[in-house]
Amino acid sequence: MPTVLGFEGSANKIGVGVVRDGAVLANPRRTYVTPPGTGFLPGDTARHHRAVVLDLLQEALTEAGLTSQDIDCIAYTKGPGMGAPLVSVAVVARTVAQLWNKPLLGVNHCIGHIEMGRLITGATSPTVLYVSGGNTQVIAYSEHRYRIFGETIDIAVGNCLDRFARVLKISNDPSPGYNIEQMAKRGKKLVDLPYTVKGMDVSFSGILSFIERPCARIHAWVWSLSLAGDQSHLAQSDRADGTQRGLQGNMRLQEMMETMCQERGARLFATDERFCIDNGAMIAQAGWEMFRAGHRTPLSESGVTQRYRTDEVEVTWRD
Structure with missing residues (x-):
């Protein structure tokens, strides 16, 4: 041992x-x-x-x-x-x-x-949606490699959220993404944002440029950005084969993925913030x-x- x-x-x-x-x-x-x-x-x-x-x-x-x-x-x-x-x-x-x-x-x-996700959740061979500050990827294991089936073609969604948080001067404690998620809960009106899914790849540079313009309805923009990011990941993951999906972090994204998995006979595996x-x-x-x-x-x-x-x-x- x-x-x-x-x-x-x-x-x-x-x-x-x-x-x-x-x-x-x-x-x-x-x-x-x-x-x-x-x-x-x-x-x-x-x-x-x-x-x-x-x-x-x-x-x-x-x-x-x-x-x-x-x-x-x-x-x-x-x-x-x-x-x-x-x-x-x-x-x-x-x-x-x-x-x-x-x-x-x-x-x-x-x-x-x-590997930490596999250990904690017990998922044996998951299709992984990996979303972080610097990475956005859909990954699955095949022939001694973790193969990337889809990823961001420019910036990761975490970097997009971090940039937006700096524009709005949202607190970095404990993290910009967490605070954006809490603010998004108070949003009530969706703003149409130009997020892009190309096959199994995603793009966030356009949405970042669009949201950096001045806006007074902060909660609506935060909610719209957060939801747009989640929806793009949902669409990206839905096109990946596999009956198991590993997921980390954002609670609303986990809820959306859980619904998608139930509709398709798949199982969702998610870890907590530890x-x-x-x-x-x-x-x-x-x-x-x-x-x-x-x-x-x-x-x-x-x-x-x-x-x-x-x-x-x-x-x-x-x-």
């Missing part, structure tokens, strides 16, 4: 998780929150991560009731993500691995989400699967990459 410690720090959240044989032993995290109307810059985010990562490491070990001797492998997010935050956390992971004399594993961030928001345990879980399958990352190859596609990784731990 290998025990894997995972570091995640690809964006404004940093987490350290510990996983052993399908059990999450610890999963503390911190979020870098900026003032309303502002985003998080790579350098500032990296400084935040460096300031808290060692405390999180100790917290994770204490919560799990383990010492360094109990850890079999160190996993970290190799990408995709923001360059400076990725580097700041990778340096810590490499250092810890060398100090503790443990093997190192670079993990694809998106696959971390997938595991769908970026966290260290998801990197540890993907690392656990990789470690058991014989994967290792040599120190000479233990860098990071901002562009690391889900379908680049050979998934040797399945089948």
Whole structure:
């Protein structure tokens, strides 16, 4: 039963998780929150991560009731993500691995989400709707790869919502997306927005340009944008084959997906905010699967990459 410690720090959240044989032993995290109307810059985010990562490491070990001797492998997010935050956390992971004399594993961030979703929900082979700040993809496993059947052709819906939140100076605490979802509940009139679904791909750059114009009826616009994003994902997912769908985050989107799945004889699998928001345990879980399958990352190859596609990784731990 290998025990894997995972570091995640690809964006404004940093987490350290510990996983052993399908059990999450610890999963503390911190979020870098900026003032309303502002985003998080790579350098500032990296400084935040460096300031808290060692405390999180100790917290994770204490919560799990383990010492360094109990850890079999160190996993970290190799990408995709923001360059400076990725580097700041990778340096810590490499250092810890060398100090503790443990093997190192670079993990694809998106696959971390997938493997955590499979672990928590029990879905064996889901068609995954992966929606986050930097990614919008429909994914399914086939022949040792997580294949991307549809994705955004420009920006992700999370980035679209974040940009809109900055225009309206919506609070970033706990996250712009969450606060937009709460504001959307007070909307009553839909505004016709030009969202685009092309086959199984989606586009959000046009809708972003359209909504950045001044508007006094804020709740109507927030509701319309939020619903348009959900509807585009619904249409995108509906065109994917598969009887299971993994879904994370947004509660209304989950409700819409649940209805769609019931109408088509499919099952919906969804996680809660403990595991769908970026966290260290998801990197540890993907690392656990990789470690058991014989994967290792040599120190000479233990860098990071901002562009690391889900379908680049050979998934040797399945089948």
